[in-house]
Every structure is written in structure tokens, then in C-alpha cells.
Amino acid sequence: MAATSRGTSPVPPDVRPRLTVLSGPSGVGKSTVVAHMRKVHPEVWLSVSATTRKPRPGERNGVHYFFVDDEEFDKLIANGELLEWAEFAGNRYGTPRRAVLDRLEAGEPVLLEIDLQGARLVRQSMPEAQLVFLAPPGWDELVRRLTGRGTEAPDVIERRLAAAKVELAAEAEFDTTLVNTSVEDVARELLTLMLQASGLRGTDD
Numbered sequence: 001m002a003a004t005s006r007g008t009s010p011v012p013p014d015v016r017p018r019l020t021v022l023s024g025p026s027g028v029g030k031s032t033v034v035a036h037m038r039k040v041h042p043e044v045w046l047s048v049s050a051t052t053r054k055p056r057p058g059e060r061n062g063v064h065y066f067f068v069d070d071e072e073f074d075k076l077i078a079n080g081e082l083l084e085w086a087e088f089a090g091n092r093y094g095t096p097r098r099a100v101l102d103r104l105e106a107g108e109p110v111l112l113e114i115d116l117q118g119a120r121l122v123r124q125s126m127p128e129a130q131l132v133f134l135a136p137p138g139w140d141e142l143v144r145r146l147t148g149r150g151t152e153a154p155d156v157i158e159r160r161l162a163a164a165k166v167e168l169a170a171e172a173e174f175d176t177t178l179v180n181t182s183v184e185d186v187a188r189e190l191l192t193l194m195l196q197a198s199g200l201r202g203t204d205d
């Protein structure tokens with residue numbers, strides 16, 4: 001089944017590459033979509049965030065995240081090295097500023113996968129960014145995905161589901177919604193949105 005696109009952002013007249021932010025509730029499939037993008041479209045540059053969260057099995061430092069301790073995260077903030085950062089479900093996450101700006105200056109479209117608070121901060125500091133909301137096909141499916149992933153303890157799942165309710169209520173703040181029914185379809189639509197927003201050609205393959 002195809003991913004459903006609810007609403008679209010107008011294609012801007014300028015041709016500057018734009019930052020694209022992908023956000024959505026925990027368990028909706030953001031990491032899965034991003035992993036698929038990495039595999040099928042390695043040319044798309046994905047920001048790697050710093051986090052104080054402990055790595056999950058299979059997660060690699062410098063690939064999925066830069067895993068740092070609290071002290072190192074404090075330093076990143078103090079030195080102004082983060083474009084934005086937020087606390088989410090008891091851990092801190094932030095986007096390294098320099099790497100993102102370098103890529104944008106080099107003319108490459110850039111993708112950030114960050115939480116709602118981060119998306120709002122990016123909207124303030126870079127109003128030209130396009131904000132894409134990844135929505136679940138329904139609440140029950142979101143619960144199933146988050147529980148089925150099996151990476152979090154029940155209390156952490158509860159915290160993430162509470163955060164998910166807040167995140168779902170913020171959908172209207174985003175330029176576009178993609179419903180994650182099919183990972184392949186979402187990745188394709190996301191790539192098209194990124195290329196269109198950057199004044200480059202959208203693809204249908």
C-alpha cells in the first residue's frame with residue numbers, strides 16, 4: 001500500500017538546497033526510513049546526532065549516533081557546537097552544527113531526523129527548512145511497533161507513548177505529512193520532497 005501524503009508544501013522559487021527535517025513519534029519508523037534511505041540513496045547526506053543515550057544492539061558510534069556522556073554533551077552545548085538540542089525521554093540529543101552548514105554550503109540537500117522540540121528550534125533558526133512529519137497508520141499500530149521493537153523496558157515505552165501523544169498533536173505545524181505504511185514509499189516520497197525543495201528534480205524511481 002502506498003504511503004499517503006497529507007498536504008504538500010509549495011515548491012519555493014529559489015534553488016538553494018534546503019534542510020529537511022523528519023520528525024514523528026517514537027516507534028513510527030523514522031530510523032527504519034532513514035536506514036532505508038542510507039542503503040538505497042547513499043548520496044543523501046544524513047546528519048549524525050550526538051546523544052547521551054546508550055547504544056542499542058547493532059548501533060555504531062559515528063554511524064547512527066555519536067554516543068557521548070553527560071560531560072561531553074555539556075561541552076558541545078557550551079562551545080556552541082550544536083545547531084539544536086533537546087531532552088527526550090530522559091536522554092539528550094543534538095545536531096552537530098558545523099557538518100550540517102558545510103553540507104548546505106556545498107550545495108547538498110541535508111536530512112535531519114530529530115524530535116518535535118528540535119524541529120521547532122530548527123523552524124525558528126532556519127525558517128527556510130522544510131518540516132516533514134512521519135505519521136503512523138493509526139495509534140494501535142504505533143503501540144505495536146514501539147512494543148514490537150523490543151528495545152525498551154515497559155516504563156520507557158510508557159514515557160515514549162506519552163511523548164507520542166504530544167508529538168501527534170503537533171502534526172499541523174509541519175509542512176507535509178507522510179504516513180508510514182510502506183517504508184519504501186515513504187523513503188521515495190521523502191527523497192522527492194528533498195529534491196523539489198532544493199530546486200532539483202524529484203524522482204519517481
Ligand SMILES: Nc1nc2c(ncn2[C@@H]2O[C@H](COP(=O)(O)OP(=O)(O)O)[C@@H](O)[C@H]2O)c(=O)[nH]1
Pocket residue numbers: 023024025026027030031049050053084085086088093094095096113114115116117118119
Ligand atoms: N532534537 C533532537 N532530537 C533528536 C536528535 N537525534 C535524534 N533525535 C530524536 O530523539 C528521539 C529518540 O531517539 P532514539 O532514542 O534513537 O529513539 P527512536 O527514534 O525512537 O528509535 C527521536 O524522536 C529522534 O528523532 C537530535 O539531534 N536532536
Ligand SMILES: Nc1ncnc2c1ncn2[C@@H]1O[C@H](COP(=O)(O)OP(=O)(O)O)[C@@H](O)[C@H]1O
Pocket residue numbers: 024025026027028029030031032033145146148149180181182183
Ligand atoms: N512501514 C512499516 N511497517 C511495519 N513496521 C514498521 C514500518 N516502519 C517501521 N516499522 C517497525 O516499527 C518499529 C519501530 O521503528 P523505528 O524505525 O525504530 O521507529 P522510530 O525510529 O520512529 O522510533 C521497528 O520494529 C520497525 O521495524
